[in-house]
Amino acid sequence: MTAVYEVFRRERAGSAMQHAGSIVAPDERFAEIYAREQYGRRGESDALWLVPRDAVSEIDEFVDEFDLKYRRVDGYSIKERLKEARAAAENATRSADASPAGGRRP
Amino acid sequence: MSDRVDLLLSLADDELLLGWRNSEWTGIAPFLEEDVAFSSIAQNEIGHARALYELAARELGTDADALAFDRTLDEYRSAPLVELRRLEWARTIARHWLYETADAIRLEALKGSDDVELAGIAAKIDREEVYHRIHAEMWIDRLLATDEGRGRLDEALEELWPYALGVLDDELRPELVRRAEERLGRSLPAVEPVPRGRHEAELAELHDEMTMVRRSAPAGARW
Numbered sequence: 001m002t003a004v005y006e007v008f009r010r011e012r013a014g015s016a017m018q019h020a021g022s023i024v025a026p027d028e029r030f031a032e033i034y035a036r037e038q039y040g041r042r043g044e045s046d047a048l049w050l051v052p053r054d055a056v057s058e059i060d061e062f063v064d065e066f067d068l069k070y071r072r073v074d075g076y077s078i079k080e081r082l083k084e085a086r087a088a089a090e091n092a093t094r095s096a097d098a099s100p101a102g103g104r105r106p
Numbered sequence: 107m108s109d110r111v112d113l114l115l116s117l118a119d120d121e122l123l124l125g126w127r128n129s130e131w132t133g134i135a136p137f138l139e140e141d142v143a144f145s146s147i148a149q150n151e152i153g154h155a156r157a158l159y160e161l162a163a164r165e166l167g168t169d170a171d172a173l174a175f176d177r178t179l180d181e182y183r184s185a186p187l188v189e190l191r192r193l194e195w196a197r198t199i200a201r202h203w204l205y206e207t208a209d210a211i212r213l214e215a216l217k218g219s220d221d222v223e224l225a226g227i228a229a230k231i232d233r234e235e236v237y238h239r240i241h242a243e244m245w246i247d248r249l250l251a252t253d254e255g256r257g258r259l260d261e262a263l264e265e266l267w268p269y270a271l272g273v274l275d276d277e278l279r280p281e282l283v284r285r286a287e288e289r290l291g292r293s294l295p296a297v298e299p300v301p302r303g304r305h306e307a308e309l310a311e312l313h314d315e316m317t318m319v320r321r322s323a324p325a326g327a328r329w
Contacts (some may be wrong), residue, residue, distance in 0.1 A: 029244045034139040036237065061200040082167050 005031040006056060008049040009039050017049055028052075110221065112183065116175070117212075118158035119184035120273070122174055123309075124205060125151030126316060127188060128198070130138070130317040136195055147238050154231045164327060168266065177304060179313050187269035189306040199249065200262035203242040204270035204286070211281050212274060214272050263294070271299035276287060 002024050020039045025031035028050070035048050069077070092097040128148035135141035159170035166173070187205060192198055214237065216228035249255035267286075274282055279299070287294055319327050 024137070025139060026248070029240075030139075033144050033237070033241050033244065037143040041146050104172065 004052055004053040004089045005035065006051045007039055008051070009045040010044050010047040011044065016032050017047075020045075020048075022053065059105075110164065110224070111165050114162040114165075115222075116183040116185070118155045118162065118173070119182050119211075120188050120205075121151045121158065122155035123184050123190040123312065125149065125155060126160040126201070126312060127191065130191070130193060131233075134193075143241065147241060150234050154176055154234070157227055157231070160192065161296040171326075173322065174243065175317045179196050179310060182305065182309070182313075183302060184305075184309075185269070185273040186306045187266065187303050188299045188303065189312065190266075190269065191239075191308045191312070194262075195268070196249065196255075196258035199242070199245045200266055201269075202238075203246050204263075204266055205273065206235065206239045206242045207285055207289075208270055208273040208282050209235060211278050211285070214280060244286055249284065250290070260292075261291075263290075267294055268297045269300045271297070272301050 003026075004022050004024055005028075006018040006022050009021045010017050023031060023034045023038060025034050031050055035050055039045055075089055120174055125148045128144060128151065132141065133147070137146050155174065156170050159173045163169050163173055176177040187201060190201065210232075213228045213232045217225050217232065219225045219228070240282060246259070249259040249301065270286070283294060
């Protein structure tokens with residue numbers, strides 16, 4: 001008897017549509033009125049899209065068995081490597097200080 | 107009181123009281139989305155009432171709040187249709203649709219008025235009423251779609267039709283009959299209208315509730 005409609009709203013012309021929420025309505029006519037009242041009555045939207053939830057295709061599985069980090073948008077994580085590099089540099093300085101030859105000091 | 111003020115007050119009182127009555131569904135409407143929509147429509151009606159009271163107030167040298175809340179019961183010019191308390195959904199929808207249909211006829215006439223200010227405010231109100239009418243019409247379609255719905259609507263009409271006729275004056279009334287019969291696909295009884303000027307018993311209770319804050323803080327409530 002009723003269907004769920006996903007509502008997208010646009011704040012102003014030129015902006016992207018963003019998901020606003022969903023409403024339950026007996027049919028599309030009711031859905032339009034309800035969406036107008038729930039997401040438009042305060043002047044917060046300049047356009048609304050209504051999409052029956054049944055019409056939405058969902059993808060919710062993202063396989064990454066081989067951990068291909070370099071394909072990710074955040075790139076390599078350098079935090080760990082930076083830590084290792086700093087530790088290595090520190091060790092190198094210490095061993096130079098301890099050497100009898102004195103090393104290159106000003 | 108001039109005819110103009112009298113007209114403004116009839117319109118404003120209708121909108122205020124119907125807005126109040128419709129808002130009685132807030133929190134208990136059949137489902138959440140309808141609750142929000144119907145409450146929003148109720149707020150719109152009260153907004154229209156304010157604009158109309160302001161016009162009348164200017165002529166009377168008072169303000170909108172005083173007209174809405176400081177008058178005695180006898181001074182209200184509302185049609186008895188909007189005074190009825192009917193917390194039954196089919197009756198509420200029937201009243202909503204009858205009122206919107208009558209109001210549309212009244213606003214069309216006012217939009218053609220020589221009084222520029224009156225024509226202007228009628229046009230402004232009508233632009234919002236469009237959505238109230240869409241809402242009322244889709245509910246009527248829904249009621250007409252099943253035997254049960256039609257039965258409930260007919261039951262409600264039997265009670266409310268004489269009240270609906272009372273919203274309009276003699277001149278505009280035939281148009282309401284024509285539109286209602288055409289839309290509902292049935293004839294409606296030629297009954298005596300329940301006229302403006304007399305009041306339903308439940309208006310006293312509503313008036314009491316509506317003016318409570320005003321009476322407790324006559325100088326104006328601070329929120």
